[in-house]
Structures are given as C-alpha cells and as structure tokens.
Amino acid sequence: MNKLDSAGHSIYFETGLESLANIVESGRYSKIFVFADSNTSELCLPLFREMMNDFHGFDLIETDPGEENKNIDFCIGIWKTLLDFGADRKCLMINLGGGVITDMGGFVASTYKRGIDFINIPTTLLSQVDASVGGKTGIDVDNVKNMVGTFTLPQCVFIETAFLKTLPQRELLSGFAEMIKHGLIADQEYYQNLKNSDYLQVSAPAIYRSVEIKNDVVTEDPHEKGLRKILNFGHTIGHAVETYSLINDAQPLTHGEAIAIGMICEAFLSSTNNTFKAEELEDVTAYISKLYPAYAIKEESFAQLMEFMQSDKKNENGQIMFSLLSGIGKCDYNCRVSEKDILESFAYFNHIGFNP
Amino acid sequence: MNKLDSAGHSIYFETGLESLANIVESGRYSKIFVFADSNTSELCLPLFREMMNDFHGFDLIETDPGEENKNIDFCIGIWKTLLDFGADRKCLMINLGGGVITDMGGFVASTYKRGIDFINIPTTLLSQVDASVGGKTGIDVDNVKNMVGTFTLPQCVFIETAFLKTLPQRELLSGFAEMIKHGLIADQEYYQNLKNSDYLQVSAPAIYRSVEIKNDVVTEDPHEKGLRKILNFGHTIGHAVETYSLINDAQPLTHGEAIAIGMICEAFLSSTNNTFKAEELEDVTAYISKLYPAYAIKEESFAQLMEFMQSDKKNENGQIMFSLLSGIGKCDYNCRVSEKDILESFAYFNHIGFNP
Numbered sequence: 001m002n003k004l005d006s007a008g009h010s011i012y013f014e015t016g017l018e019s020l021a022n023i024v025e026s027g028r029y030s031k032i033f034v035f036a037d038s039n040t041s042e043l044c045l046p047l048f049r050e051m052m053n054d055f056h057g058f059d060l061i062e063t064d065p066g067e068e069n070k071n072i073d074f075c076i077g078i079w080k081t082l083l084d085f086g087a088d089r090k091c092l093m094i095n096l097g098g099g100v101i102t103d104m105g106g107f108v109a110s111t112y113k114r115g116i117d118f119i120n121i122p123t124t125l126l127s128q129v130d131a132s133v134g135g136k137t138g139i140d141v142d143n144v145k146n147m148v149g150t151f152t153l154p155q156c157v158f159i160e161t162a163f164l165k166t167l168p169q170r171e172l173l174s175g176f177a178e179m180i181k182h183g184l185i186a187d188q189e190y191y192q193n194l195k196n197s198d199y200l201q202v203s204a205p206a207i208y209r210s211v212e213i214k215n216d217v218v219t220e221d222p223h224e225k226g227l228r229k230i231l232n233f234g235h236t237i238g239h240a241v242e243t244y245s246l247i248n249d250a251q252p253l254t255h256g257e258a259i260a261i262g263m264i265c266e267a268f269l270s271s272t273n274n275t276f277k278a279e280e281l282e283d284v285t286a287y288i289s290k291l292y293p294a295y296a297i298k299e300e301s302f303a304q305l306m307e308f309m310q311s312d313k314k315n316e317n318g319q320i321m322f323s324l325l326s327g328i329g330k331c332d333y334n335c336r337v338s339e340k341d342i343l344e345s346f347a348y349f350n351h352i353g354f355n356p
Numbered sequence: 357m358n359k360l361d362s363a364g365h366s367i368y369f370e371t372g373l374e375s376l377a378n379i380v381e382s383g384r385y386s387k388i389f390v391f392a393d394s395n396t397s398e399l400c401l402p403l404f405r406e407m408m409n410d411f412h413g414f415d416l417i418e419t420d421p422g423e424e425n426k427n428i429d430f431c432i433g434i435w436k437t438l439l440d441f442g443a444d445r446k447c448l449m450i451n452l453g454g455g456v457i458t459d460m461g462g463f464v465a466s467t468y469k470r471g472i473d474f475i476n477i478p479t480t481l482l483s484q485v486d487a488s489v490g491g492k493t494g495i496d497v498d499n500v501k502n503m504v505g506t507f508t509l510p511q512c513v514f515i516e517t518a519f520l521k522t523l524p525q526r527e528l529l530s531g532f533a534e535m536i537k538h539g540l541i542a543d544q545e546y547y548q549n550l551k552n553s554d555y556l557q558v559s560a561p562a563i564y565r566s567v568e569i570k571n572d573v574v575t576e577d578p579h580e581k582g583l584r585k586i587l588n589f590g591h592t593i594g595h596a597v598e599t600y601s602l603i604n605d606a607q608p609l610t611h612g613e614a615i616a617i618g619m620i621c622e623a624f625l626s627s628t629n630n631t632f633k634a635e636e637l638e639d640v641t642a643y644i645s646k647l648y649p650a651y652a653i654k655e656e657s658f659a660q661l662m663e664f665m666q667s668d669k670k671n672e673n674g675q676i677m678f679s680l681l682s683g684i685g686k687c688d689y690n691c692r693v694s695e696k697d698i699l700e701s702f703a704y705f706n707h708i709g710f711n712p
Contacts, residue, residue, distance in 0.1 A: 114494065318386075
C-alpha cells in the first residue's frame with residue numbers, strides 16, 4: 001500500500017519522502033524550487049525539511065493562500081520569479097500545499113519554457129484525495145474556475161498524512177466531501193465505511209482507496225472524453241455555488257462544503273432524471289446534511305448560478321451536462337437536465353432543513 | 357508531395373484546403389473560430405473563404421499584428437473572448453496567419469479549458485517553413501521570447517503558397533533565412549540549390565523540403581532533449597539580437613534578418629569551436645551578407661545581448677549552449693563557447709562589410 005502506479009508516474013503513500021530525498025540528491029536537476037503559500041510555508045515546510053534530512057538546497061517561491069489568488073496575475077509573477085532565479089529547463093518545482101498550490105504550480109511548471117518537471121506534495125485532505133491524481137493543472141480567469149490549464153502529469157506525488165495534523169477541522173471536512181463522492185460514484189461499500197467513520201480521524205487506507213478510485217477512472221480516460229466526467233458528480237451545481245459564494249459571501253464556502261451542497265442537489269436530479277431510488281436519495285441527503293454546516297441557496301442567486309453552469313467545461317453545444325448517480329456506487333455521465341429540474345433541485349436543497 | 361505525415365498529425369501541401377472544408381462540414385465541432393490579426397484578416401481571410409467554398413460559419417477573433425503583441429495580455433483577452441462566445445471543449449480554433457498567430461493561437465487553444473483542437477494555416481513563408489511543424493506554442497513574457505508555452509500538436513497544418521502572394525518582399529526574405537538554416541544544418545545539396553534560386557520566386561518543392569527536414573528532426577526529438585537543438589543554429593545570438601532590436605531600434609529587424617546575423621556569428625563560432633572550415637565560413641558569410649540588409653551590432657549592446665543569451669531556453673546550469681556547424685549540412689548541439697569567443701563573433705560580423 002505504499003505506492004500506486006498511475007499512468008506515467010507513481011503516487012507514494014506514507015514513505016516519509018524517502019524517494020524524494022534520493023531524487024533531489026541525485027543531481028539530476030539544475031535547481032530546485034519549492035512552491036508554497038504563506039500558510040504551508042509556515043506550517044508544512046518545517047516538516048518537509050525534517051523528512052528530507054534537514055534539506056535546504058532549494059529556493060522558496062511563496063504566494064498568498066486562497067482560491068482567489070489562483071489566477072493569471074500570480075502565474076505571471078511566478079514565471080518572472082523563475083526567470084529571475086535563472087531557472088532553466090532542467091530545474092524541478094516541488095509544489096507543497098493544497099489544491100491551489102498544486103493546480104497553479106502545475107500550470108506554471110507545465111508552461112514555463114514549454115514545461116519543466118514538477119512534483120506534488122499535497123498537504124490538505126482535499127488535495128491528497130483529489131488534486132493529487134489525474135494530471136489536471138489550472139488557474140481561474142475572471143472567477144471562472146480552471147478556465148485555463150493543461151493536462152500534465154507530475155513526475156510523482158507524495159501523500160503523507162503527517163501534514164494533515166496542521167489542518168483545521170473545516171479543511172478536513174472539505175476534503176472528506178470528495179471521499180464521499182468517490183464512494184457514491186464507484187464503491188458502495190466504501191461509502192458505507194465512510195458513513196461509519198469519523199472525518200476527524202481519517203485513515204491512510206481510506207485516503208488510499210479514494211486515490212485508487214480516482215486513479216482507475218483517470219487512467220481509463222485521461223483527457224475527460226467520457227468516463228472521467230463521473231468525477232464531476234456534485235460539481236456542476238457545486239462549482240457554481242462555490243463561485244457565487246466566493247464573490248458574494250463574507251465567509252465563502254470551502255470547496256467541499258459547496259460540493260456537499262452540489263451532491264445533494266445532483267442526487268435529487270439523479271432521482272428525477274436517472275434510476276437513483278427515493279430511499280437512496282434520502283440516505284445521501286440525511287448523511288451529508290448532518291455532516292455539513294447549514295446553507296441556503298438564495299433565490300436571487302438562481303440566475304447567476306445558471307449562468308455559471310453555462311460555462312461549465314463538461315457542456316457540449318451550449319447544453320448543461322450532468323453526471324448523475326444510477327445507484328449508490330454507480331454513476332452515468334452526459335445527462336441532460338432541464339432548467340426547471342435544476343431549479344427544483346435548489347428548492348429541494350432549501351427544504352431539507354439544511355437551510356439555516 | 358501533397359501530404360507529409362508527422363507524428364500524430366498531417367501537413368497538407370497545396371491541396372486547396374479541401375480536407376479542411378470536409379472537417380468543418382463534418383459537424384464534429386460545436387463551434388469554429390478563426391484567429392487572425394488585422395493584416396491576415398484583411399489579406400488572407402478572403403482567399404481562405406474562397407478556398408473553403410464561400411465558408412462563413414465561424415466567429416472571427418482578431419488581434420493586433422506583430423511580435424510585440426504575442427504576450428500574456430492578449431492571451432487573456434482571447435481566453436475571455438472564447439468564453440464570451442460560449443466556446444466549449446468541442447470547438448475548433450483555426451489559426452490563420454504568421455508565427456505570432458500560430459504560436460499564440462496554439463498556446464491559447466492548448467490551455468483553454470485544458471485544451472481544445474486547433475488547426476494551423478501559416479500564411480507567411482517563415483511560419484510555413486518553421487512554426488508549422490513541431491508542436492511548439494508560445495508567448496513572450498517581459499520581452500523574453502516564448503518564455504511561456506506548451507508542446508501541443510495541431511490537428512493538422514495546411515500550407516498554401518497562394519497566401520505568400522500577399523507578402524511584402526521583406527517578409528519573404530525573413531522566412532528564407534530559416535530555409536538557408538535547414539540547408540546548413542542538414543542538407544548541403546539543398547543549401548546549394550537555395551544559393552542558385554531567387555527568394556522572391558520561392559517554390560513549393562523548396563518549402564516542402566524545408567518542412568521535411570524540420571519534421572525529420574522534431575519527430576526524432578519532439579521535446580528538444582537533444583537533436584532538436586540543431587534547429588537553433590543561428591538562434592542563440594539571433595534571438596538576442598532580435599530582442600535587442602525590438603526594444604531599441606526604430607525599425608526593428610525581422611526574425612529572419614536577426615537569424616541571418618546570428619547565422620554569420622555562429623558560423624564564425626563553428627569555425628573557432630567546431631570543425632567548420634575557413635572556406636565554408638567564407639562561403640556562408642558571403643552568401644548571407646549579400647542577401648540581407650546591412651546592420652551593426654553596436655558595442656553598447658554587447659552586455660545586454662549576453663544577458664538575453666543567459667536566459668536562452670537551451671542553456672543548462674547557467675552555461676550558454678550553442679548549436680554549431682561541423683560542416684555545411686551538418687550540425688552539433690550542446691556546444692559550450694566562451695564569452696570571449698562570442699564577443700569575437702560580434703567583431704567578425706561587424707567587420708565583414710555587413711556594417712552600414
């Protein structure tokens with residue numbers, strides 16, 4: 001269980017960064033950069049250094065934390081910093097942080113001088129179970145999530161649960177939403193196990209299983225031509241809610257909180273537009289709404305949410321496309337849903353008592 | 357001679373865009389965009405439409421012409437325009453223009469929503485013999501040429517000499533420099549044939565041979581790990597001179613003019629640092645200096661030129677790397693050259709009478 005071979009690269013679990021120490025000491029790279037945000041540079045960098053035998057042979061590139069900084073302006077800044085540091089094509093970038101860092105760091109690395117090597121060390125639960133696999137890099141433009149990016153694999157990925165100890169509870173809960181999603185779309189037993197577990201005590205084997213599910217899907221369909229779209233369950237509405245919240249809420253939702261909302265709405269759509277049963281919907285709704293904080297999808301936001309969904313990357317020919325459950329542990333993609341049904345799913349969500 | 361199969365895509369020669377008409381009529385794409393600059397939209401678009409059976413089923417995205425506009429700000433503008441037009445992942449971008457359009461259009465397409473299909477129709481001699489092959493996309497950041505980009509292949513490339521009829525002589529001469537380079541690095545006979553030809557009457561078979569030479573090289577080494585670097589002969593100094601000229605000269609050099617200068621300097625370096633013979637140097641110098649307009653590499657520019665060369669993408673561990681001829685038709689790469697020799701090559705250039 002300490003290594004998972006994905007297409008073209010390896011994902012290491014709980015190995016104490018041993019092979020990374022070997023890589024940086026091999027002299028294969030002309031320079032080594034660590035890319036982190038101010039949070040991870042304070043909280044995770046000391047642990048990283050310690051695991052790497054008191055490693056100091058790198059330049060640190062630090063950015064501001066938060067999704068709102070995963071944008072092109074910061075990218076330009078990092079490209080220029082690399083140039084100022086004299087980074088050539090043979091340098092290595094180590095992305096140490098959550099999804100913002102691995103998404104943006106991956107994009108910068110995959111485009112700087114047409115591509116330098118990078119390695120991801122996801123330090124949040126969310127990035128460990130989600131961003132760590134699949135080779136998606138990306139940044140937001142005009143608040144549209146991941147509007148620009150590439151499909152580029154890191155050289156390898158290191159997952160160390162030791163980093164999770166620095167995480168606030170809310171961040172653990174955010175990552176847990178993606179794990180629930182993995183169960184719902186692909187593994188009923190795993191979903192049941194999660195229901196009987198405590199997200200504050202998330203285990204390495206559970207993380208491994210999530211990564212394995214995602215890896216199986218992306219290996220079969222790396223460029224999201226078909227099957228990979230099932231990973232977007234909960235994300236069509238979830239992303240729209242997240243974007244709206246980022247712009248309008250004083251305390252914006254985390255990614256996982258938005259996806260939790262999206263999963264309830266899309267479980268409802270699965271019951272009206274696919275073979276998902278009423279009792280399955282009830283089960284999912286009860287579990288998620290107990291776990292996640294209350295929220296209301298305000299009526300005045302409906303039009304803007306629809307607009308955000310119109311620019312969803314899964315769409316084809318202007319038609320909003322959903323990935324919908326056909327049962328717990330099974331998911332279909334390319335499902336068309338009417339605007340009326342989408343609005344009804346908002347109403348369903350607002351009436352389940354999730355409403356504050 | 358009407359189709360060359362390159363790794364993963366085809367390059368069509370003088371086929372009157374027939375297969376392109378088939379592709380756009382197939383309905384495979386949700387939307388079609390033509391990306392052009394104001395020059396090519398005026399001069400080449402009418403011919404494009406005519407060849408495509410009076411085709412109007414596309415949205416035009418127009419930008420300002422010139423290398424100085426191949427930058428990230430224009431990219432952001434194009435990404436946003438695509439979004440405003442409702443471009444999804446199944447749309448097609450047709451890049452109609454010179455290297456600026458195919459480089460920047462390719463970069464925008466390869467990163468928009470993590471990549472949409474694109475087709476290149478190079479309309480200048482330079483882009484037909486150079487940018488058309490090899491899958492390099494790129495933009496300039498902070499005046500550093502192609503600092504950011506990807507390796508992404510177009511779906512296919514169409515080369516039509518009919519577009520060259522709209523080109524000013526100076527632009528033909530610019531592209532001709534790359535053809536001379538192809539002869540010098542890979543095919544002595546081709547070089548001799550070019551010497552006996554008139555660049556104003558450049559022939560389709562000659563263009564085909566240039567594309568073939570470049571294609572053979574990039575097929576063997578798509579990501580420029582080794583052999584592909586020979587295509588940079590003349591470009592280490594040439595790019596630096598071009599960048600300097602773009603910033604400082606009222607009438608900046610064209611790419612080919614800069615590369616012509618770079619080829620003379622690097623032919624000199626080939627004679628001092630490789631097995632290139634004195635009479636070969638004389639031959640190359642005489643031919644190129646007769647063909648291209650006079651220029652002087654000013655002494656006050658030397659320091660800045662060295663600085664530009666320091667950020668050349670071929671460098672490793674801070675060492676400037678050259679591709680140098682070992683004879684006419686043969687080229688080596690990863691050649692180290694001292695700063696003293698580089699300065700001497702400037703002096704050689706300034707004393708051959710090329711100096712105005």
